[in-house]
Amino acid sequence: MTAPTTIYRNAQVFTGEAALKPRDSFAVRGDSILAAGDLDAVRLAAGADAAGANTVEVDLGGAFVSPGIIEGHAHMLMLGESLDKVQLRACNTVKEVQDRLAAAHAANPGAAQILGTSWRFDIFAEGERPTAALIDAVIPDVPVFMDANDLHSVWVNSAALKVMGITRDTPDPIGGEVVRDENGDATGFLLESAAIKYVWAYLESVASDADRDRFLENAFSAYLETGVTGATEMAFGPADLATYRRRLDRDGRLPFLVNAHWLLTASGNPKADLAAIAEVAQIRDEVAAQYGDKWLRIAGVKFILDGVIDACTAAMRAPYANGALPEAIWTREFALPVAVAADAAGLQLALHAIGDEASTIALDMVQECIRVNGPRADRRARVEHLESVADDTIARMAALGVTASMQPVHCDPAVLDNWQAVLGDERAHSGFPWHKFREAGVALALGTDAPTAPHEAPDNLFIALTAKSSIDRSRSAYQPQRVFTPADAVEAMTLGPAFATHREDELGRIAAGYRANVIVWTANPLTDAPEALLDSAAALTIVDGEVAFTAAG
Template identity: 30%
Template sequence: MLNRYRSWVLGIGMSCGVVCSAPAGMVLIENADGYTLNRKQQLVQFDAMAFDEQGKIRAVGHARALRKQFPTASHIDLQGKTVLPGLIDAHGHIMGLGVSALQLALRSTEDLQQAQRAIADYAARFPQKQWILGGEWNQANWKLERFPSAQDIDAVVRDRPVWLSRVDGHAAWANSKAMQQAGISRETPDPTGGKIERDEYGNPTGIFIDSAMELIDKVLPTATEAENRQALDTALQIIRQSGLTSVHDAGVSAPADYLFREYAKAGRLTVRVYGMIGGVGEFFDSIAAQGPFSSDADRYTLRAVKLFADGALGSRGAALLAPYSDAPQVSGLLFKSQQEMNAMVRKAAQQHYQVNVHAIGDAGNRQILDAFAALPASLRTELRNRIEHAQVVSPEDIPRFRTLGIIPSMQPTHATSDMNMAESRVGPQRIRGAYAWRSFLQQGSRIACGSDFPVESSNPFWGIYAAVTRQDMQGQPRNGWYSGQVMTVKEAFRCFTLDAAYAAHQENILGSLETGKWADFIVIDRNIFRIPARQIYQTQVLETWVAGQRVYRTGTSTAGSAEVSGTR
């Protein structure tokens, strides 16, 4: 199972180049089993849609009327297949997706011994690599009652440095050679916002949490431009096969921004990118001087900032108001003081950039809500600021999202990946404010759904399935995990379409199939509104269209999905 994801990514490409089809003139698709939302968020059915050569929708409705309205249009018969608006992932990492697909992946390993064999095999297959990089490991899936150690890697690779990130991206695992190259010793202090795991004698074990990862990251070889291009090309291929036509990239770096602009200008960006600048440092200062950016045809937009409040639940880096239930000596880590966070939020907001902050724990979420509360109300309303993940929230803080106008940007598959671990971390009381989609929806919050790929699969139908069932793909638990928080299919569809577009200030151009909007749509192999919920994750994307151009097509249903399961 280890290489299933990688073989799908690299083995199923498009046989017709980056753009499979770019019809000239007016195009009329008909004989479709189409669904979209209207501006009242009602589900609307249609069997035909017309779009022009600029890629804008001219009409949606029924074939008989549209044939009369557009008598010279080219016709595409979809033979009854289901058509949906292109799905939007409101939180992903595009370059990270491409990089992870090209590096060592341990996601599917079932125990430490299998992981060690995979590391040794990868090192043998790539003797020219100076560093062995990759990750996606999860000690919870290995049933390991501890973090792995440097000695565990040393047993199979000790001549080259090895650096492997945890599945949540908030911890990483080094061998002794990597620590040696970074100058890590017993005397190395824990950095602010991070932790070096140590043994009983105070020696580093090889596990670095949150900002402590930077101690190793700073000595890694810098990726070349050619490597960055390969990563982007790989990510774009995965994304269009997934049925995503837009991604909110949560942490755009300077090299990524350069490539996104170039690809957008050259017509090579086959997914729309809504970018969040990583932090408010020098890169933000250089970009903010020019103001928010949007390319021609809305392919690339840069008008948001991504900040971090805390770490992740799986590595116990998420900041909690009270100690972890399964580790009473630990409460997680807030990366910044309240004063520092308020200043960072204010700096971005005053430049009219939407502020989107990673917050997992209830203390992290409260800190960010307080930071947003300190902003002038006009900026909150204008910017539609967001909390990314909003994963464990004190029940008394949930209404504050609504009163402060903060969008909860949430990832449904996090719940089904975390459900075997989350309650042990926070206990039976706090868990009731965790992954609380129904609580947010009932108060009128608009949830922007995503995946956090490559932490989870980029397949949005896995996300819809998780939102609707709160079960794993074996249908467990039988009635769903805290099933009172499930979404309906329509609600899950909305959070991956219109509400995700709203969270990017793009609801007037994306998120639904309506006159005047971009013709971003997908053709799938089944009707998700009619099939049993347990089958939703099996949905296959047959075609992906962006601005009236087909960027992906498969003649079969062989395109697979990332192998993602278990806890984080």
């Protein structure tokens, strides 16, 4: 028997490419798009039974429809966990952070620990940094762990330092720092790989499988509500894999597909780094053999080449305003041979590079892969973030076919005060140059990097269209000449990430034969004022032909 067909009509259907005019109807049969076009043509494509019991028509009331959003850069378990944490992004002072922590403690006095997320560097006066003492003043006896807004550092209290076993003798890992006072004692501020090695590892050790299952469910649910039907995971590791395996073993599928990049840690030991690549390749093959790749694909590896501008840990060509000029976390000496090994194993390179020196290293890595392993059309290396990037790097990316993975929410004007202050020169006004990438012909994939920024796709799109703030709407736009046209932005949030993950033959378009991953929006970015997108959610989210979320319940 032929699978049932649903015809969605009376809509403005963006089919995935900015250059194409919207259609007014599309049809879904099973898990695939059957046709897209004018209503009569779609009905004909649906066959002779178009008016019969095997076909249903749904009137969308003129709504804007697009391929489902593919989150270009996400941290699924971290997002799901962050939704349970004390939310600090809106705090404008240390006192506000203290008050929120105290309120959380009072609401749950028996909690074994308190977790917070998204505090901003600009709550501190110039020259000041987070300290355990500031948290001890309100919560001295329960461990408190708080992720910075960018997830590259963690602020903890004295009780947290104690349970992690951090002392004067605790070493700084490569690419990280346990910040210490003049006596050599830890201050309660851990940067970069020190946050990963000590804080993340500790919290992972005390979380249960049930916790992690809940975190993943939180993330899937939150994303489906905002129209996301696929995600690019950028910090995959053993605990993540075990959590996904449990979900796949239970359900045989995921709520939507996930393309994962395994997070590499710079060890300073070339033999260990190369062994890590071999292990990831083996895990990739085992996962593909057991589950296929319809729902989960380990696509490649993630190198965190540098830190972040807010903490003055991003690798820059010229010093910060305070004179700091940190090295990259992965220096060329160690990064190039590991990149070549990963590339030879068919692992896609995802290269975190926020500073202009880090993105230079990233392109050197890609070029070395081409030199050693030869040119290859399916390489599709990608550079993540590119907040401060030189024009010569953009030109190299275009020449080498490297994708720019960028996040409009990272330049929300409400979170840029400290970012601009620590750069202190013309670089403070030339960041996030989306327009230069477009002009150079660099492939773009937009995402949010949640939970380092809000995960909601409509708010992300609003910033891409206006360069204004979705957090503090009184703020002026940051470099509004960079903005996208609505069609270009939607393409960069749908077909762009599909291309970046080798899925463009099945995802990112509403076209015959493509997987039926679709979002019906409550605002129309092509015709409505961009402000209509703010705080909106999906009216309807469809994954592989099935309704995964509806605002109507």
